Amino acid sequence: MSKSALGRGLGAILEEVEEAYIGNIQGSKDLVREINLNEIIVNPFQPRKAFDSESIVELSESIKKHGLLQPVLVIKNGDGYMLIAGERRFRAVKLSGSKTIKAIVADLDKTKIRELALIENIQRENLNPIDLAHSLKELIEEYGITHEELSDIVKKSRSYVTNSLRLLNLSEFTQGQVSEGKISYGHAKILVGLEEIEQKKIVNTIIGQKLSVRETEELVSKLKNSIANKKSSKTIETSRLQLKKLSDEIEKKYSINVKSTKNSVTLKFANQSEVDTFLKAIK
Known part of the structure; x- marks a missing residue:
């Protein structure tokens, strides 16, 4: 489906489809079928969720007297049908007590309808x-x-x-x-x-x-800086503990005078012989 068609939305597309099918009724009554209401499910992709109950009651009374003048539009859906256009009429016919409804079965792909519905949903x-x-x-x-x-x-x-x-x-x-x-x-x-x-x-x-959004930005910025500082402090502290541990191990294993500061470990040898012995041991 083209991007231009997608951008028009489900409502506009379905209105055009319905008008085209309704227009063809004049030429062929065979397009209209009488379908059991229990065989039809409503369109789950219908963007409109709220319907005026009072207007549906009024329409239902009119249908009882004059019948349904404009059929609803459906597509095949497994063994039954899915309502594509005319949910207000569909609800009114059900309310009237009728078991069937006049409908036109449109030749539309359900996947395309889903695609259009998503687009329309986004544009609301x-x-x-x-x-x-x-x-x-x-x-x-x-x-x-x-x-x-x-x-x-x-x-x-x-x-x-x-x-x-x-x-x-x-x-x-x-x-x-x-x-x-x-x-x-x-x-x-x-x-x-x-x-x-x-x-x-x-x-x-x-x-x-x-x-406000601006105040939230400032608050989050402070929070991120605080978190970064805590992580940095934790990393430094971990490094210092590792240096201290290294100092203790060297001093114990090689009997060398070791001095550990915040950022360094200093080895003190009594003579060249101790240096040579240490270097030989760590090779």
């Missing part, structure tokens, strides 16, 4: 950053496209795509806070790379003190 303005990241990841994994290609398709910058995907490296706790809108995308991308326990501390601070 109210999609939370974690769901967006999962949708981006699915597209990359399922269709083998690069970050650059995906950025062209979804009309986002390559850096935005990459940073969004990096959010999936955050801890489960942090991802949950992002999904619930307790911290923003801007906050979240700063936390990538921190240990889980540090993420939790920062997230709680962001929420508790209502930190």
Whole structure:
């Protein structure tokens, strides 16, 4: 499927498909079938999740009186069918008590529908950053496209795509806070790379003190510097302990006067004979 087609989104594509099929009804009534409602599953890729119950009740009453004027659109799905367009009509017909529904079986590939649905999902303005990241990841994994290609398709910058995907490296706790809108995308991308326990501390601070993204950047920068200093101190201390251990072993094994300081080990020999004996022993 072309990138231009992908970029148009599922809703626009399906509207065109439905219009084309409905238009053909005028020429052939054979396109319309009466299908049992229990043979049809709703489209799991449908971006729209909320339906106005009051309007569905009104439509149901109209269908009882006048019948369903516009068939729904379905595709074959195993032994049954998947609803592609007309979920509001589908719900209203079920509510009316009917066991069947007028439908047109469209010749569409389910894989293409999945692809389009992911694109439309990504382009929704109210999609939370974690769901967006999962949708981006699915597209990359399922269709083998690069970050650059995906950025062209979804009309986002390559850096935005990459940073969004990096959010999936955050801890489960942090991802949950992002999904619930307790911290923003801007906050979240700063936390990538921190240990889980540090993420939790920062997230709680962001929420508790209502930190801005800039304030969060400063806090994380201080934390990283503190962690780096601790690691450096630990490395130095480890090196000093190793030097001390080496000094003790040499002194004990070779009966040599050894002096150990913070960064060095000094061997003191009484004469050249001791030097020669030591060098011979360590060869």
